[in-house]
Amino acid sequence: MVTAGLPDDKASTRERRWPVGAALLTAWLLPATTAKRTRHASLNKIWFLHFITALATATTIFLLVAWNEAGGRFDAWGAQIRGVFNRFSRDFVSAPVEFVLAATAIILLMELAYTVLAAIVMPWGARDEPLRKSYRSALCSTFLSSIHILVIVVVFGTVVVASQGLKQNWMIGHGLIKAENVPLAPIPPSMSSHDPGYSKALAAYQATVQQHQRSLAVIQHIYDLSKLPKPFYVENREPLLVSLGGVMALWLLWVLLRSVGARREVTPIARPPTCEACGYNLTAIPLESRCPECGMVVSASLGPDVRPGTAWQSRATMGTVWAWCKTAFIAIQRPDELGRQLLIVEPGNDHRRFMALHLPIVFGVGFLMLLIFALLSAPDDSFGAKLPRFLMVMAVFGMACVGGMVMFSLLAAATIGIFESFRYQRNLLPAAMQIACYLAPYLTMWAVFGGATGLGVFWAEDAYVFRGLQDITGVFHETLAVATWLVPNVACCIWFFLLLYRGTIGAAYANR
Numbered sequence: 001m002v003t004a005g006l007p008d009d010k011a012s013t014r015e016r017r018w019p020v021g022a023a024l025l026t027a028w029l030l031p032a033t034t035a036k037r038t039r040h041a042s043l044n045k046i047w048f049l050h051f052i053t054a055l056a057t058a059t060t061i062f063l064l065v066a067w068n069e070a071g072g073r074f075d076a077w078g079a080q081i082r083g084v085f086n087r088f089s090r091d092f093v094s095a096p097v098e099f100v101l102a103a104t105a106i107i108l109l110m111e112l113a114y115t116v117l118a119a120i121v122m123p124w125g126a127r128d129e130p131l132r133k134s135y136r137s138a139l140c141s142t143f144l145s146s147i148h149i150l151v152i153v154v155v156f157g158t159v160v161v162a163s164q165g166l167k168q169n170w171m172i173g174h175g176l177i178k179a180e181n182v183p184l185a186p187i188p189p190s191m192s193s194h195d196p197g198y199s200k201a202l203a204a205y206q207a208t209v210q211q212h213q214r215s216l217a218v219i220q221h222i223y224d225l226s227k228l229p230k231p232f233y234v235e236n237r238e239p240l241l242v243s244l245g246g247v248m249a250l251w252l253l254w255v256l257l258r259s260v261g262a263r264r265e266v267t268p269i270a271r272p273p274t275c276e277a278c279g280y281n282l283t284a285i286p287l288e289s290r291c292p293e294c295g296m297v298v299s300a301s302l303g304p305d306v307r308p309g310t311a312w313q314s315r316a317t318m319g320t321v322w323a324w325c326k327t328a329f330i331a332i333q334r335p336d337e338l339g340r341q342l343l344i345v346e347p348g349n350d351h352r353r354f355m356a357l358h359l360p361i362v363f364g365v366g367f368l369m370l371l372i373f374a375l376l377s378a379p380d381d382s383f384g385a386k387l388p389r390f391l392m393v394m395a396v397f398g399m400a401c402v403g404g405m406v407m408f409s410l411l412a413a414a415t416i417g418i419f420e421s422f423r424y425q426r427n428l429l430p431a432a433m434q435i436a437c438y439l440a441p442y443l444t445m446w447a448v449f450g451g452a453t454g455l456g457v458f459w460a461e462d463a464y465v466f467r468g469l470q471d472i473t474g475v476f477h478e479t480l481a482v483a484t485w486l487v488p489n490v491a492c493c494i495w496f497f498l499l500l501y502r503g504t505i506g507a508a509y510a511n512r
Contacts (some may be wrong), residue, residue, distance in 0.1 A: 024053070027147040029254040034139055035262035043140060046100040050143035053127065054110070057150045064157035069185030072165030076184050083187035090188060111338045118142040124352075124438070126429035128268050128345045131421050134429055141259035148255050152248045156361040160241060166369050167223075176222050183215040186509045194432040222289065226492065232388070239392040246396040253403055261352065268345045271511075276301040276340060279424075279509040307512050310341050310438065311351045327354065328441040335435060335499045339506020347430050351437035359402050362447050366401030369451030370394045405443050409436040416500050424508045430512070435503030450485075457485045 018034070020041040025036045038046070066084045070076040074109035092099045109249070122138035171177045186208035233240065253427040273282045277300075280293035300306065308314075311330070315323035328336045376389050410433075417432030460466060466477035466484075473480070 020049055022047060023144055024147060025383075027144050027259070028151045028255060031144075031258040032262040034144065035259040036264075038316045039140070039264065041140075042138060046140045046143050050114075050146045053146040053150050054238040057146065057153050060150065060153050060157065064153070065159060068161045068164070069314075071168065071182055071184055072151050072161050074186075079187060080185060081252060083185065086188045114142050115139065119418070120414050121256060121260050121409070123410060123417050124257050124432035125262065125264070126417070126433065127264060127266040127347070128430060129266050129427060131418070131427050131429070133266075134427060137264065138260050141256065145252065145256045145258060149253050152252060154247060156241075158246060162449060163233065163237050163241065167237060168219075169285040170231065170234050171219070171223060171226075174226075174227055174228055174286055177219055178230075181215075182219070183212050187210055188381050236388050236392065237387045242396050243392045246399040248400050250403055253406060257406075264453075265380075273302050273511055274308070274509045276509045276511065301509075303512060307341060307343055307510060309343050310338065310350070312354050312438070313343075313348070316479075324354075324357075327438055331435070331438040331503070332342075332442050332499065335439070335503035336506040337505040338438060339431060339435060339508075342431055342434050342506055342507050342510065343512065344430055344510040347434055351434040355406075355440045358444045359405070361444055363398035363402050365444070365447045365451055366398035367394045370456065372455055376455070376458065376462070401447060405440075405447065409440075411431075411444065412436055412497060412500055416497065416504050420501075420504055420508065426467050426508070428504055428508060431503045431507035432500065435500050435507075438503075439499055442499065443498060446489075446496070449492065450489050453488060454483050460484075 016037055018037040020038050023034050043287045053418050062084060063081065067077055067081065070080040072270055110454065117137040118141075121142065122134050125141070126134040166171055168177075168182055172179050172182070186205060188205050189198065274280060275282055275291040275294060275296060275298070277296045278291065278294040280291050280300055282302060283289065283293075285298055287302060289298050290296065291298060291301070311318060311323045311326035314358070318326075327338075330341075371390070371394050413429065413436040415430035415434040417427075420428045420432070437446040461477070461481045469475070469480050470477040
């Protein structure tokens with residue numbers, strides 16, 4: 001089928017479009033496909049979808065809080081929903097101006113967070129285009145991530161409440177408590193604060209709240225004293241929830257980057273041929289001549305062998321290991337030369353794959369470093385007894401290291417790329433992002449160094465080394481410990497930004 005009046009390629013593109021509302025069902029399952037097929041939608045429509053999703057998320061949290069206060073019991077859920085609603089309505093009636101101002105401030109802060117997040121992830125999908133178009137694309141994808149957050153709230157909130165109910169049911173089933181002794185959260189008074197009996201009703205409600213908290217504390221105390229063998233999901237409820245939270249946070253980052261980095265058809269900006277060293281216009285200057293400004297041979301800027309791509313992009317013929325070694329070496333030792341190899345107009349995905357190759361290593365580094373820390377700090381008899389908890393916490397720390405590495409790379413690329421884009425009047429975010437990805441070996445070594453220095457500082461503090469230095473220097477021992485770890489790691493951070501800057505500048509006058 002061909003749409004009348006359109007060429008075949010444009011007609012097929014028109015047929016592949018999805019209504020923006022379809023993102024509610026597809027964004028969290030097919031983030032890249034959804035981004036590509038809803039790209040025609042205006043920013044206003046996408047923001048409205050984001051706003052509707054945010055309202056749905058707030059409503060879901062409202063319902064989950066009521067369900068939790070009902071102890072996971074559906075028969076008491078309706079009463080708790082009214083109770084939560086009463087609290088909000090009471091706050092609004094008693095101080096409407098403050099309530100509206102607080103709600104407005106929260107909404108504005110959330111929108112500001114989305115706009116800042118869009119700026120941070122913008123380099124991941126930036127192309128050779130005006131900077132504002134890169135930001136618009138990132139902002140649309142960031143607004144669509146509200147759907148992912150709604151999914152996380154539904155899944156995580158349901159698991160939290162349901163797991164608490166499973167714990168209580170286990171205690172009831174083993175006779176530790178009786179079902180009628182499981183307290184429900186008290187319902188606040190529904191009357192207005194101006195009613196005559198409001199003060200008395202509020203005092204009674206506050207007393208009931210204190211009694212409810214004492215009852216929960218008693219139940220927890222009974223659970224802690226129980227010597228009965230507990231199911232794994234009961235014994236390790238908290239670390240399991242923390243692990244689930246870590247997995248969902250990484251999933252959110254993954255789907256966001258999949259959406260931001262979805263391929264876009266961008267028409268390259270027509271520019272005159274320039275010298276790649278100084279930016280001089282080389283129009284009509286023969287290849288065998290030299291640049292009138294800096295003297296570099298013109299063929300070094302416009303010849304067929306200019307910007308062949310990185311060694312990693314030739315790994316199919318060069319070999320993966322050797323290509324990785326060459327790319328890692330040049331990225332750390334000569335980033336400006338690496339910048340002169342990059343393909344800017346058609347960057348591809350190889351740099352993303354290069355970074356992804358290092359993420360399991362960073363996860364292992366975080367996992368191992370926390371394992372060593374646990375072995376050094378935990379009593380001999382506690383580590384084995386709590387091994388599942390330790391493993392889950394270490395896994396979460398490893399996931400945090402992975403997410404931290406990716407977000408730090410994005411933030412650094414955005415900082416350098418945006419600044420240099422204004423300086424050179426050209427979108428240098430694609431170059432900055434590629435350099436940041438190819439510096440993944442440096443970040444991996446930095447992760448090892450940061451973990452090793454942290455363990456060294458911990459050992460030295462445990463051996464009273466810094467307390468001895470405190471007597472000599474007069475500086476508090478904890479300050480000395482923090483400074484010993486912080487100073488070299490700040491130096492590593494500064495050096496990373498310097499390498500990223502040098503590599504980005506190397507691509508400032510790229511012709512292809």
